[in-house]
Amino acid sequence: xxxxxxxxxxxGSQTVLDRVDLEVRRGETFVIVGPSGVGKSVTLKHxxxxxxxxxxxxxxxxxCVNEADGATLVRIRDRFGVLFQNAALxxxxxVFENVALPLRERTRWSEAEIAQRVRDCLxxxxxxxxxxxxxxxxxxxxxxxxxxxxxxxRRPEIILYDExxxxxxxxxxxxxxxxxxxxxxxxxxxxxxxxxxxxSALGIGTRIALIHGGRFVEIAEPGSxxxxxHPKVREFLEAQYxxxxxxxxxxxxx
Numbered sequence: 001x002x003x004x005x006x007x008x009x010x011x012g013s014q015t016v017l018d019r020v021d022l023e024v025r026r027g028e029t030f031v032i033v034g035p036s037g038v039g040k041s042v043t044l045k046h047x048x049x050x051x052x053x054x055x056x057x058x059x060x061x062x063x064c065v066n067e068a069d070g071a072t073l074v075r076i077r078d079r080f081g082v083l084f085q086n087a088a089l090x091x092x093x094x095v096f097e098n099v100a101l102p103l104r105e106r107t108r109w110s111e112a113e114i115a116q117r118v119r120d121c122l123x124x125x126x127x128x129x130x131x132x133x134x135x136x137x138x139x140x141x142x143x144x145x146x147x148x149x150x151x152x153x154r155r156p157e158i159i160l161y162d163e164x165x166x167x168x169x170x171x172x173x174x175x176x177x178x179x180x181x182x183x184x185x186x187x188x189x190x191x192x193x194x195x196x197x198x199x200s201a202l203g204i205g206t207r208i209a210l211i212h213g214g215r216f217v218e219i220a221e222p223g224s225x226x227x228x229x230h231p232k233v234r235e236f237l238e239a240q241y242x243x244x245x246x247x248x249x250x251x252x253x254x
Contacts, residue, residue, distance in 0.1 A: 001026040001190055002158070007056035009042055018214030019056070029184055031205035033198060034235065038211050040194040044160050047192065048080050049073060078106075081156035081189075084160040087147030089135040095122070096131040099150045106154065119217040121149040121227055123187070125179055132173050141172030148179060152187065159183060161193040166202050177203045198240045202226070208234060 004022035008015065016039040024030045032040045045051040047057050049065050058065040060076050066131055089098045095186055096118055103114045111162040122128045135143055143225065144164060165173035166167045177200050183189050195201055201208050202222050209219040220228060226237070 001062060002192070003059040004043075004046070004057065005017070005057045007046065007053045009039075009046070009051065010054050011226065015214050017046075018055070020141075020215060020220075022216060023211070024190065024192055026190055027184070028186060028206040029180065029193060029204050031193045031208045032199050033195060033199040033208060034211040035196060035235060035236070039214060040196075041162055042213060044192060047158075048077050048082070048158060051239055053204060055180045065188075079089055079152070079157045083144070083147050083151045083161045083164055085166055087135075087143040089143060089146055089150075094132050095127060095138070095146045096136055096148060098135070099153050102154050107179035109227050112134065117153060118149075121153050122146075124152070124182070125149045139172070139177060140168050144168070144172075144176055145179065146250065148176075148183075149179075151194060152183065152189075154167045155187070158190045158192070161191065161195075163194065164190065165195060165197050167181060173200060174203070198237060198242055202242075231252050 002024040004020045007020045010016040013076045013148050018228050020043070021045075032043055034040050042051060043249060047060075047065065049068070057067070060079065062074060063076055065073075065076055068211055090101070092103065096191070099118045099121055100114050103109055103117060119128060119131070125148050127142065127145050127149060130138065130142065135146070138146065145162070162251045164176050164180065168176065177238055180191060180193065181204055184191060193201070193204060205222055207219060207221055207227045218225065218228050218230050225233065226242070
């Protein structure tokens with residue numbers, strides 16, 4: 001569905017992506033992991049052309065994202081929803097108004113139609129009782145859920161998650177993981193998740209990709225990823241005290 005062909009991105013003298021070949025399949029949750037500053041979010045931004053490659057091509061099915069003209073790029077971006085790392089809610093709008101904003105800006109729906117869709121999305125993320133609150137009245141986990149409701153309000157085919165559990169306590173992090181799994185199960189979306197949280201990656205990913213030195217050194221299903229002998233995979237797992245298969249492995253996932 002999403003393909004990278006020999007994508008290279010440099011910032012000054014630093015090569016962040018080095019001739020990357022990558023494919024995200026329809027309907028999967030593809031999780032990109034790695035330490036900070038290795039190119040995880042840079043990879044994500046190329047998918048909606050917030051960044052363009054210095055070399056290579058990014059494809060969404062038959063559309064070349066980095067070569068798309070204005071109208072084509074709008075159509076491509078309309079297929080995506082994005083949950084930003086800080087949720088990016090507008091502080092002067094209520095939760096309801098934040099979620100409604102994409103519909104008011106990009107559709108000609110009536111207010112009744114907008115209200116129904118917003119209520120449906122808030123119910124999906126468990127925030128229907130908090131619709132009239134402002135972002136600064138919400139916990140970090142609730143803000144992430146409100147951001148997710150806004151990301152799905154136009155029913156995108158693909159959701160991009162940039163560090164969805166960053167800054168959250170373990171209980172809130174696992175609730176976000178369950179929501180990501182629910183989005184795939186209930187809406188059938190394709191998801192691409194950037195995270196350094198290996199526990200989250202193992203709980204949500206259909207495939208996990210580790211980036212190091214500008215390249216993806218391992219791409220595998222969770223169980224195979226845990227058993228990988230690649231030294232960088234072992235190092236990353238052990239840094240998070242994951243040294244053996246647990247409830248994330250095949251047959252153990254709840």
